[in-house]
Amino acid sequence: MIPTSHTLDPDDARNAAREVRKRRLQAFLFVVPLLVFIIFAFVAPITTMLYRSVHNPTVANLLPETLIALEDWSGEDLPDDTILIQFATDLKRMANERTSGQLADEINRALPGMSSVVKSTARNLRRVEDSAIATNGVALLLDANDRWSDPTTWRAVRDAGPIYSSSYYLTAVDMERTVSGGIAPRDTQIYKQLYTKTLKMALIITILTVLLGYPLAFFMAHAASGLANFLMVFVLLPFWTSLLVRTTAWIALLQTNGVVNSTLLALGITDQPIEMLYTQFATIIAMTHILLPFMVLPLYAVMRGIDNSFMRAAISMGSRPIGAWYRIYLPMSLPGLSAGALLVFIISVGYYITPALVGGVDGQMISNIIAFHMQQSNNWELAAALGSLLLILILVLYWLFDKFVGTSNIKLG
Amino acid sequence: MKRFPEYYTFWNIIGHYGLRVTAFLVLVFLMLPILIIMPLSFNSQPFFTFTEGMLSLDPEAYSMRWYQEIIDDSNWLLAIRNSFIVGTIAAFIATVLGTLAAVGLSSQWMPYKRLITAILLSPMIVPLIIIAAGMFFFYTQFNLVGTFTGLIIAHAALGVPFVIITVTATLSGFDRALFVAGLSLGASPVKVFWDVVIPLIRPGVISGGLFAFVTSFDEVVLVLFLAGPEQRTIPRQMFSGLREQINPTILAVATLLIVLSAALLFTLEALRRRSARIASGE
Numbered sequence: 001m002i003p004t005s006h007t008l009d010p011d012d013a014r015n016a017a018r019e020v021r022k023r024r025l026q027a028f029l030f031v032v033p034l035l036v037f038i039i040f041a042f043v044a045p046i047t048t049m050l051y052r053s054v055h056n057p058t059v060a061n062l063l064p065e066t067l068i069a070l071e072d073w074s075g076e077d078l079p080d081d082t083i084l085i086q087f088a089t090d091l092k093r094m095a096n097e098r099t100s101g102q103l104a105d106e107i108n109r110a111l112p113g114m115s116s117v118v119k120s121t122a123r124n125l126r127r128v129e130d131s132a133i134a135t136n137g138v139a140l141l142l143d144a145n146d147r148w149s150d151p152t153t154w155r156a157v158r159d160a161g162p163i164y165s166s167s168y169y170l171t172a173v174d175m176e177r178t179v180s181g182g183i184a185p186r187d188t189q190i191y192k193q194l195y196t197k198t199l200k201m202a203l204i205i206t207i208l209t210v211l212l213g214y215p216l217a218f219f220m221a222h223a224a225s226g227l228a229n230f231l232m233v234f235v236l237l238p239f240w241t242s243l244l245v246r247t248t249a250w251i252a253l254l255q256t257n258g259v260v261n262s263t264l265l266a267l268g269i270t271d272q273p274i275e276m277l278y279t280q281f282a283t284i285i286a287m288t289h290i291l292l293p294f295m296v297l298p299l300y301a302v303m304r305g306i307d308n309s310f311m312r313a314a315i316s317m318g319s320r321p322i323g324a325w326y327r328i329y330l331p332m333s334l335p336g337l338s339a340g341a342l343l344v345f346i347i348s349v350g351y352y353i354t355p356a357l358v359g360g361v362d363g364q365m366i367s368n369i370i371a372f373h374m375q376q377s378n379n380w381e382l383a384a385a386l387g388s389l390l391l392i393l394i395l396v397l398y399w400l401f402d403k404f405v406g407t408s409n410i411k412l413g
Numbered sequence: 414m415k416r417f418p419e420y421y422t423f424w425n426i427i428g429h430y431g432l433r434v435t436a437f438l439v440l441v442f443l444m445l446p447i448l449i450i451m452p453l454s455f456n457s458q459p460f461f462t463f464t465e466g467m468l469s470l471d472p473e474a475y476s477m478r479w480y481q482e483i484i485d486d487s488n489w490l491l492a493i494r495n496s497f498i499v500g501t502i503a504a505f506i507a508t509v510l511g512t513l514a515a516v517g518l519s520s521q522w523m524p525y526k527r528l529i530t531a532i533l534l535s536p537m538i539v540p541l542i543i544i545a546a547g548m549f550f551f552y553t554q555f556n557l558v559g560t561f562t563g564l565i566i567a568h569a570a571l572g573v574p575f576v577i578i579t580v581t582a583t584l585s586g587f588d589r590a591l592f593v594a595g596l597s598l599g600a601s602p603v604k605v606f607w608d609v610v611i612p613l614i615r616p617g618v619i620s621g622g623l624f625a626f627v628t629s630f631d632e633v634v635l636v637l638f639l640a641g642p643e644q645r646t647i648p649r650q651m652f653s654g655l656r657e658q659i660n661p662t663i664l665a666v667a668t669l670l671i672v673l674s675a676a677l678l679f680t681l682e683a684l685r686r687r688s689a690r691i692a693s694g695e
Contacts, residue, residue, distance in 0.1 A: 023522040030517025031529060034510040034573065041570040042536050045547035052550050212439045219436035231440065233678070238443050240674040242631045244651045245667040249446035251655060252453060252461040252664065259449060262462045292443060316420045321428045350540025352634055357655050367542040374546055374638065384550075387543045398538055 046391075053168055053384035059106045059160045062099060063090050067161040070154070079154050085137035087157070088125060092133060095122035109379065110167075111156035117145045168385035191369075191386065195393075198366040201284060202348040208288040209344050210337065213295035217336070220296075221303030232300075239293035247357050250286040251277060254358070278360025286354050291347060295340035302336025335405065342401045350394060366390055447671055454479055454664035461661065479665035489666070492650040496630055499561065499646060503568035504626035510569075511576030511625075512618050516610070518577070519584040530577075537574035541634040544571075549638045559641035567635045572625025579624060583617025583688050616688035620681050627677065 008016065060067060069083045078084075094100040100122035108115035121144040125133070128140060141148045159167070159177065170176055174189045216235075220228045238246065253259045254276040261273040276282055306329065314324035330337075352367035359368070366386065373383035417426055457476035458464050466474025483489045517523055518530060536544065548567050549558060557563030587610070595605035611618070633648035640649065647666065654663045 024524050027517045027520035027523040031514045034514035034533060037510055038533055038570060038573060041566045045551035048551040049547035215432055215435040216439040219432050234440050234444050236678055237675060238447055240678045241447055242670045244648045245670050248655060248663055248667050249450045252450055253446055255461050257462055259462050289446060321425055352542045367540060370542050383546055387546050390540060391543050394540060
């Protein structure tokens, strides 16, 4: 009998290892083009946004010398004359380069009301000779606006300076730095309330989709398969219909002179139209409608695999239907329920379009404020900070989803 | 009258019908908004509600004027053209790159599979407003904001996860022995890929591509941030219409889109059945 060896000889082992490396490389090469594309098109933008939330070089680029000079200032009294003159020189240059508006916006964020002060002072200094500023800069500045004689103003200039700053995150959680360097709540509390409202609305929408989706999924899952497939069309058609079409439909329904109000008036239920559009109610009902398929589809997929005879057995032995459902069916349908609920919740937390179109003022969610800071107030760093917090929230929710439900349960169509 | 088992109590029977009624009402809730805008788009008056004439089925109260307005409005025509151009090219890029990647990801030899899959699927998870803000910051540096190239790249990235998911699902039913058989008969890997793999996973590839197309076709947040007036798409045009001057032209466009999505739904369903047949090896 030929003795068999249980170990590979070194050559075979090397060949095998090379073969494995080759196959790994082959598989990886298939993925490389897409990976490079996604890193450029998607990962880099998200990273830029995260970076943007702590990075703002605007003021540092506009006022480099003034900021260096302010580093040695105690922060208690008015800064030295040299600093004031340096600032006046910088401001004149900016007025001529038409960049003083940027500075006004930045300082206004540190100290509200400063925007007009900076702009008017810049206008005053625009035509003044450099020599006049060098000799008389302090008086020119203090005459232009008496807020320049207030140390608070100069603290605002200093605080707007750093290239890297956590101040946008502080603003995003309604906090600010105090004179002594501590952290305290701001006078106006906006964003925490907004996050709470967004989460509350997402929760209401999730509960509504459960209440509506569960009976429908249950009925379809245990109907004859021909009927179930037929009814599925009515779930999938709205699912496939453009988001804007569905939002348009709700505008048509909920308008002051819309279909719902006309019907209520015709039936005599109300004698004057109810204002429903542009409210939180409109956002919630439209989003419930839009997200309902995301609840029904995973529920249906799970319920389809549950044998309904367990329920019948329990009922035949005298259990009440509710009891049988609670003790037997609910635990078995829980994977579908949690998948649908988390999916609906995650999507609604980051929703933008529907609240923007039907939400009015009190129906706005966190995404809408991010868009506001991107497009209207041009406070991109604050938008980035709010966006980063939202991203963290979504990732945590998604991590929960993966832990409890498993991402492999996501199916399309 | 339906016969119930003898052990059914009165409340069981109520529950039985209650469930039916509830399910029916929920379906009505799902369908009614969509059904209601279709007749409204034929309104001869510039209202978003049914006029007296429409309710009494007076032919005078119905008209095609809002459909005519789409054709007469160069903005809408441009938007329709842009939507199809951007959607097609973005879906093409997402499908080609996504299919290749799905083949790699389905291989048992693929290194860092979980991490790479997570990265490639992430555009589906991150809220659009965050993607829009980040892309706006990043694409500005390459002068891609306000260009078709920028918008197409952005939409292709959004479509990628759908292609990966559908193609990977089809590949899971694909018999790897066929690939090996092709190689053993002397064909090059590229030839085997084209002549054996692609024909078998085609339903998955096509439905992934359709998903990517719909994603782009329906997307408005990125368009709001990244596109200029020249790149306006149908959803962008609807968005500004709904914000500024509401008129039933939007309802006419909406009706056309509903018809389009119904057509798409049936195409996808047919593809899904074919791909299920392939997966079950029939």
